[in-house]
Amino acid sequence: MARVDLHLHSTYSDGTRSPEWVVRQAAANGAELIALTDHDTLAGVADAQAEGRRRGLEVVAGVEIGVNDPLLGELHVLGFFSNDAPLEDLERQLTVYRTERESRARRTVARLTDLGVELEYDTVVRLADGASIGRPHIARAMVAAGHVESVQEAFDRYLRNDGPAYVPRTLLSLAASIEMIHHAGGFSSLAHPTRYERSSEAVEAFADAGGQGIEIYYRNDGPEEIANGARQAQQLGLIPTVGSDFHGLHPDELRPATVAMPAHAAREITDILRSLST
Ligand code: AMP
Numbered sequence: 001m002a003r004v005d006l007h008l009h010s011t012y013s014d015g016t017r018s019p020e021w022v023v024r025q026a027a028a029n030g031a032e033l034i035a036l037t038d039h040d041t042l043a044g045v046a047d048a049q050a051e052g053r054r055r056g057l058e059v060v061a062g063v064e065i066g067v068n069d070p071l072l073g074e075l076h077v078l079g080f081f082s083n084d085a086p087l088e089d090l091e092r093q094l095t096v097y098r099t100e101r102e103s104r105a106r107r108t109v110a111r112l113t114d115l116g117v118e119l120e121y122d123t124v125v126r127l128a129d130g131a132s133i134g135r136p137h138i139a140r141a142m143v144a145a146g147h148v149e150s151v152q153e154a155f156d157r158y159l160r161n162d163g164p165a166y167v168p169r170t171l172l173s174l175a176a177s178i179e180m181i182h183h184a185g186g187f188s189s190l191a192h193p194t195r196y197e198r199s200s201e202a203v204e205a206f207a208d209a210g211g212q213g214i215e216i217y218y219r220n221d222g223p224e225e226i227a228n229g230a231r232q233a234q235q236l237g238l239i240p241t242v243g244s245d246f247h248g249l250h251p252d253e254l255r256p257a258t259v260a261m262p263a264h265a266a267r268e269i270t271d272i273l274r275s276l277s278t
């Protein structure tokens with residue numbers, strides 16, 4: 001059982017559970033240290049940390065930032081921060097990307113309407129309820145309106161990256177996202193490297209840009225993927241991180257703090273995160 005989970009989503013982005021709920025689940029699963037990493041926002045961190053204090057579980061401030069590389073496409077970078085990091089400044093810097101998410105959601109709804117899937121943008125906004133808005137909110141609105149049976153069907157038929165209703169986002173560059181994280185005294189890690197089409201090139205580009213960690217222990221990745229990742233991490237001097245990427249969107253999803261990570265690796269990243277300062 002993992003003691004660490006550094007990739008968790010809540011209702012502050014496209015997760016379905018509150019930060020408090022996520023923290024309680026992680027605590028129930030024996031976690032010692034977790035990070036809340038909502039997309040493009042740190043707004044849920046305070047709630048998560050308050051619940052963490054009540055449960056005796058250490059909660060690190062985190063974020064997942066989408067970036068675009070001209071050759072490799074969309075990559076995701078995780079940032080982890082100390083408690084005295086200037087989170088308000090960071091949150092302000094991320095505002096532009098959240099605003100962009102709103103206009104993109106509006107354009108996605110228009111595209112869906114053209115495809116005969118009638119949806120009101122306001123329904124999506126209500127459902128997102130102030131969160132950093134994303135495609136899963138649109139998918140849930142499509143389920144609620146009876147257009148599809150499940151969030152997954154909405155992605156498979158319309159919203160996936162090469163789907164008919166996909167609208168790209170304007171994203172930061174890889175270097176800019178790493179710079180933003182490090183400037184705030186944070187630690188950067190490349191999220192889910194196995195999910196990228198050109199995975200090993202993405203890892204190399206991340207290391208070249210000054211990135212520090214790599215999410216080798218990810219969700220359901222198998223031993224072979226983990227071994228490959230570990231080899232690359234060692235070659236490039238990247239520190240392994242662990243994450244379930246919990247969203248609470250599917251009943252069979254991995255629960256918070258259930259991804260296994262070897263004890264020595266858990267100790268290494270825990271020590272690093274505890275020694276972060278601004
Ligand atoms: P966005 O940030 O709006 O581009 O939406 C991306 C989010 O949608 C990811 O963080 C996942 O939660 C979810 N997602 C992306 N692709 C898929 C897919 N093919 N199937 C199911 N969920 C997906």
Ligand code: MN
Nearest residue numbers: 009014039247
């Ligand atoms: Mn997501």
Ligand code: MN
Nearest residue numbers: 064076191192
């Ligand atoms: Mn991601």
Ligand code: MN
Nearest residue numbers: 007009064245
């Ligand atoms: Mn994620």
